[in-house]
Amino acid sequence: MDKPAPGDGQVLVRINACAICASDLHFLRGGEKMVELSRELGGPYASLDLEKKVVLGHEFVGEIVEYGPNSRESIKVGARVVAVPVIMNSGGQSVIGFDNNYPGGFSEYAVLDEKFILEVPEGVDDDAAALVEPLAVGIEHARSGEPSVDDVAVVVGCGAIGLGVIAGLKLTGVTAIVAVDFSESRRRLALEMGATLAIDPRERSPYEAIPELDGRRTTIVYECVGVKGLLNEIINSVGYNTKIVMGGYSMAAEEIYIFTAQNKHLKVYFASGETPDDMSLALKSIADGTTDVRPWLAPRRIGLSGLKQALESSTESSAPIRTIVDPLLP
DSSP: OOOOOOOTTEEEEEEEEEEOOHHHHHHHHHHHHHHHHHHHHOOTTTTOOTTSOOOOOOEEEEEEEEEOTTOOOOSOTTOEEEEOSEEEETTEEEETTSSTTSOOTTSSEEEEEGGGEEEOOTTSOHHHHTTHHHHHHHHHHHHHTOOOTTOEEEEEOOSHHHHHHHHHHHHTTOOEEEEEOSOHHHHHHHHHHTOSEEEOTTTSOTTSOBGGGTTBOOSEEEEOSOOTTHHHHHHHHSOTTOEEEEOSOOOSOOOOOHHHHHHTTOEEEEOOOOOHHHHHHHHHHHHTTSSOOGGGBOSSOBOGGGHHHHHHTTTSTTSOSBOEEOTTOO
């Protein structure tokens, strides 16, 4: 592909590192459905042409090479930056890595929207900087449920989203956090991120009174799995006045019993992508050591030749939370 050129208010960066996200695999397996639903119901992928080239990768860090016309140039050329992976244009918005015109972080270069870039401090290395974006998503999901310090939060699913939610809840002062996952290794990671308790749902229900929390029950549930039927299971299991945040990524139609949700006075929130403020908080918490994302990382980086296998195994419970790709490596 040709080297991209930055337009008005845009910046060209050379990619240093890009993390693999499970949504990259979802796109490879269900891109047609993503485009179809966006065209039918509205969404950022409506203009995507799957007959043309697409370069994935939206969790990246890169060095500024040059600015396009009419830019503020508030960060010096050569500085490292991360960004919300979105380009604002006259047609709305384009998602970097899911757009024919804006290649993602698995390429050598990417064009970013100058409004959404943040300079990476010297003390944060490239691998950690590549995790700012997924951590920011978890922070956004955490605050979407409007949690209070008195909440008992149950986080279902301890992949990157769930771990990011746990980190986000800690940042907002929530101290009673119950992590739920089938995988023992991911439950351990959840405890490292700040969960109070980690539960295997095959052994006990996280929705009953919790002895370790003085018999308190959950007041807010974060669904971070994206499996059809799980929302209805949560609705049927929780107590009165519980809040439910849907953060798991799913394109399957969901059936729920509204009768049950109404009788329990439940509230359901739908989490979305991160904002610049979420990115800023994520970067700050990594830089000052409040949030340690190093346990998310695979032991070593890979090059493009290892990308296919790493993508295919990325949703397995034994896979690392994030594998870093260096697009300059073979």
